[in-house]
Amino acid sequence: MPSSVSRREFIRKTGISAAAANLMFSLPSLGWANGAAPRKQRLVFIFSPNGVIPDHFWPEKIGADFELKRILSPLADFKSQMMTMHGVCNRIKGDGDGHMRGIGCLLTGIELFPGDVQGGSDTPAGWSKGISVDQHLKNKLQADPLTQTRFGSLEFGVMVPERADTWTRMSYAGPNQPVAPIDNPYQMFDKLYGQTKNRALLASVLDDLTDDFRKVEQLISVEDRRMLQDHVAMVREIEKELQSEIELRKKTGDVGHAVPTMPANVEEQNDNIPQISRMQMDLMVNSFAADFARIATFQITNSVGSPKMKWLGIDEGHHHLSHEPDTNEVAYESLIKINTWYCEQVAYLAKRLAETPEPGGPGSMLDNTTLVWTNELGKGNSHTRDNIPFVLVGGGLGFKMGQSMDFGKVPHNRLLMNFCEAMGHPEKAFGNPDFCADGPLTGLT
């Protein structure tokens, strides 16, 4: 990133030491993103699989005076900051079964390549033919020094299977370029904080090391000790530098760059899904506070995902249940519970963002973030991609929130165009232009 004026780059270019930089940047007058920079806008796509139970999802009433049904009830506290969008349909045809096109065309708005992966029905297919809207916006934001961040975008996952196929990838960096979400919180942690943490780790073990140098010195001949003495002197010097760096960071209370603590030894297992989901969301909030990225995806399992929500008393996998007819009351009830649990995750993230003041600006982080909760299907047992469950929470896009909307039957490409426009980068089309002629959806602002 040669054109970068990120904090790190600025430090490097101006030759300010890391320690001094921490002092400098804590002073409000030098704070980033003040002054001329526009307000930060963040966009998060949250994916949960296998469609919903529409009757317990969509509000009956349109407009501001809408009611929250069972599945959306966890969002009660955010009613004034949310928007439900009925009538948005994924109209992309071509190769691939419903689930494949459901996830593969969801954020790309374009067909899949011909390929050899055969789903339950239809023709086989490969990867998407185009970039997804999250990656597209990330590129736009990264190209502008005012909106550039360390990572641009972060792709979170929760229990995404160790399989790279059309069902497990939502985000695309370009045609045939699926982006793998990171579903191991420790791996995400390393990506975000690895360096800082490794420095802390180093600082904490060097003392043990210097002590042992003295003993090893006794093992070698007098004429060779000089080398070891030089070595240990250098290690001591590094130790001192690291200590003062850490002390300074403590003193300046550099909250945005504080390294979060993680619960230990959480294995990637079905039963740990609730905990992993929390860990990942906490990491996302932290990374936003540190302005590491302004775009994120959060993919819970995958298209046709089949978590067994034993913590809700449901032993059967989600996908299998989603195929059951509505007349199967047990399955029906389970599906409502499962979707309600997904909604709780959205609500948890909204809550964390609402509780966190926007660094360097007024209001909360939720005021500058929009969560887009979505799905590959409208309804599980019909595999319809009409009425894709789009629920928005938060003020990042500047939409008029606190309303339930119905668009009739519009292609979802138009909504993808709204995202571009609201993030400051309007496009004449996104994905397959055949579905974009009518422009972005109206009435959102």
Add this chain to the structure above:
Amino acid sequence: MPQKYIQQSFCALVSLVFTAGTMAFSFSLDRNDEELFAKGAAIYRAQCVSCHGEKGEGGTDKYAEPLIGDATLSELAKLISETMPEENPDACVGEDADAVAAFVFKEFYGEEAQARNKPPRAALARLTGSQLRQSLADLYSHFRGTPKRNDKRGVRAIYFDGPNWKNEKKKIERIDPVIHFDFGHDSPGEGIDPKAFYIYWEGGILATETGRYEIVVRSTCSFVMDFGKIGRQLINNHVQSGDKTEFRQMVTLTAGRVYPFKIDFIQRERKTEKPPANVSLSWVPPNGAEQLIPTRNLVYDDLTPTFSIESELPPDDRSYGFERGLAIDRQWDESTTRASLEFGQIAATELWPEYRKKHKNDSNENRALLRSFLTEIVETAFRSPVGEELKERYVDKQVDATDDDIEAIQRSMLVSLKSPRFLYPLADQEQAISARHANRLTLTLFDSLPTDDWLIKKIRKNELESVDKIRGMAQEFVKDYRAQAKLKYMLHEWLNTKSFGEITKNEALYPGFDAGLVSDLRDSLDAFLEDVVTSESSDFRQLFLADWTYTSDRLSQFYGDSWLPLESAPADPAKVPSSQLRRSVSDPQKRFGVLTHPFLMSGMSYHDTTSPIHRGVFLTRFVFGRTLRPPNEAFTPLSPDLHPDLTTRERVALQTSPDNCQVCHTKINGLGFALENFDAVGKFRSQERSKPLDSSGKYVDRNGKEVSFSGPRDLAEYIASSDDAQTGFVNRAFQHFVKQPAAAFGPKTLRELTENFRKNDYNINKLIVEIAVLAATRDPAFSK
């Protein structure tokens, strides 16, 4: 220039050792020469000291380098008489020059004087970059063992009818020499329906050079490739999509390591139009061009996991003429931190889960399993069992510092692998003699440390005290991939190929000499070296006498009939692609091993013309192991265009004719000219600019004896039997393997090894064994 000083004095020191007993000067020094010395000393003080310094240390504006070297006394006297003092060469001639030469020679110039003034010793060194890399690779291998060398080349292949593994649908099991198939819409073999099939390939990729490689898979069908360990995915093309058919991945590979891999290649039945099935496995090796991974680098029947650090390591000190771990600086320290963290990561993600599984029935109270896992790695890394105190420092304290197992592993590995107990391999005075022997043996042959269970057991039982045991082990170890890779590196250092950089030639003069051809030449040289070294006789002389080489279609097209393959084309050309190297026919008139190999000949030439000077310097310094001081100033070679009537030989002779050039060029040119039959791309020629070529040459050996050659054959035959060349080779091998000066192991070390080399019919592998035995059992530190 302290670096140059060290290098020159060192090379000279070494040469002292083997000439000590056979010095044959044209006049000798004895007590009666005291008068001569006094006279010489007086003249030196009057005429020389202002430039060369009181003790010949140099460092003045006029002469920066110390006055040391390996010219004979009479050569020195002649040089002084003709050229000194520079401003007035007539001021010191004849007997005066003899007197000064005698003084200078005895006081500081001669090899004996150098040894007296600065005795060599085996200095403490940290792990070099290569040693760190290799040690971490072996540390990883501790739990599973290192793979044994085998001669099974190719890839194991299992072909199934249908898109998945079903034993009853298994149709073909065979060894494929390379992976390169174009099945089109046809069946890949009998009994297999082309509509849907599955091919499973597994094997290992043998890297013989450390560096960045690009793995390239081209496939029109679904495939997944694991690499380094079955289960460690490198490329996932589970989904065949659109026209995406090329997959590239950069990896850092370590020399002498086999990277197991498997490829699941699947043509699936589908309702839509199916692409033709084709697949190939290629690589771009460091400094090479893309090629199919050749059969010689494919090994089957061993899938032992391998790990290499990706972190870059800074280059090591080479001021002694070979790599040594002497520099202690921030850059190096940071690289050890990165390497330790990387190792901690792989220990946490691969080694620890396997260990836990293996010990699932053991008690894990107070995280006992984690502690014993870490203790085992630390003891291996420290080359010694650890007592309570060290265990507390390197294991327990780190485990107790955090509840998170992964973090505990990272802490423990970070502190242990940055510890002097790991980084200074020979700070082992406390250990039993068996351990010290084994530490040195593995360091010498593998750049590594003892990590195999069976070896550690022998060490702990102190079974490796005797020299014979160590020799027996060295004889086995020398065949190991790691030792052979280290030997290959040494041969390239000896041939100075790293100095060539990218070889390019004038396209108008040498059409067809392109990057692909150069890549084939490099491979041809490597294959030749490997063949000579690994053959039963492993005969050093063959490196100069062999009248065959390795060739490819491209090479025989460019270089002509003497580069045709030995056998007629193999029966099934599909099985051996044309890029594969094959042994060439003999050409006893024009081919003399590495000496005339076009990779060297073109590497030591200019864009348009040969460079007898480069070739002569190479032969003097690298092949004969002699010292040459740098030229008095930088010269631009005379342009051939300005002297259209002169041959290259004549031009070089003209430019280097002044007396003070001739001091060195009399040695250089005489060797370089003997190779003038090989043009700038290494093609044989018998005339230049329509003039018959004069490839006569000469060499004055270390004892002052002059030898003349009438051409390349004489030169090759002379080198093969030359004491200077043999000693130079032994010396280089010692330095490269032991990373200490040979004289530090005793003044007779080099002579002893060279005599032994001769007795063993110049067997290179046996030489390496003897060097390793000597380094392992006769470390001067043992006597302290």
